[in-house]
Amino acid sequence: MKKTIATIMMLIAITTIATAQPAGTICDLYINLDPNMWVVGDGCHNSDRTTDSQAITVPEAGNHQVIGLVHRGNPDQCQLKEEFYTTINGVNGSIVTDKENPCGEATLWEPLGTFPFTTGDNTIHMTTAAQCPPDELANSVEMTELCIIYEDIPEAPEFSSLAIALAALLTTPAFAYLLVKRRE
Numbered sequence: 001m002k003k004t005i006a007t008i009m010m011l012i013a014i015t016t017i018a019t020a021q022p023a024g025t026i027c028d029l030y031i032n033l034d035p036n037m038w039v040v041g042d043g044c045h046n047s048d049r050t051t052d053s054q055a056i057t058v059p060e061a062g063n064h065q066v067i068g069l070v071h072r073g074n075p076d077q078c079q080l081k082e083e084f085y086t087t088i089n090g091v092n093g094s095i096v097t098d099k100e101n102p103c104g105e106a107t108l109w110e111p112l113g114t115f116p117f118t119t120g121d122n123t124i125h126m127t128t129a130a131q132c133p134p135d136e137l138a139n140s141v142e143m144t145e146l147c148i149i150y151e152d153i154p155e156a157p158e159f160s161s162l163a164i165a166l167a168a169l170l171t172t173p174a175f176a177y178l179l180v181k182r183r184e
């Protein structure tokens with residue numbers, strides 16, 4: 001029985017690790033932003049928080065691709081321009097646009113751009129791309145996590161596919177059952 005519980009706990013742990021990163025992507029560095037970063041549109045909200053920044057520690061220098069976990073949407077409000085761009089070491093990423101259902105709530109992994117990093121502390125800036133008027137409402141947008149991919153370290157696509165296949169397999173109840181039976 002103890003072994004069964006241990007196996008189930010292990011499967012939960014593996015599944016959690018597999019879903020903590022963007023689907024189909026293996027992050028070289030994963031950062032849980034603390035505190036979360038957020039901005040509102042220019043002239044859209046009395047907080048006037050149109051920029052936000054914080055230091056992140058990156059052990060490898062180089063041009064790295066950055067993907068952010070972005071949360072948009074407020075209940076009972078249709079904020080159509082929850083948009084921003086990222087700046088790191090003087091390089092601006094492209095504007096991350098309000099997408100999918102622009103009136104709805106969504107948490108999505110979104111590419112922020114490729115930026116030059118130095119070894120150690122680097123400051124990440126988040127700047128709103130909304131302007132009131134013509135935009136309306138707060139247009140607050142929040143970023144909670146970062147996935148960084150080292151561009152100078154080539155990634156084998158076969159390995160990515162294998163990792164996805166393995167993650168998918170491990171989450172199937174049939175596989176969990178087989179594994180438990182085998183251990184008993």
Ligand SMILES: [Ca+2]
Nearest residue numbers: 079080082102
């Ligand atoms: Ca929106």
Ligand SMILES: [Ca+2]
Nearest residue numbers: 073079139140
């Ligand atoms: Ca919002």
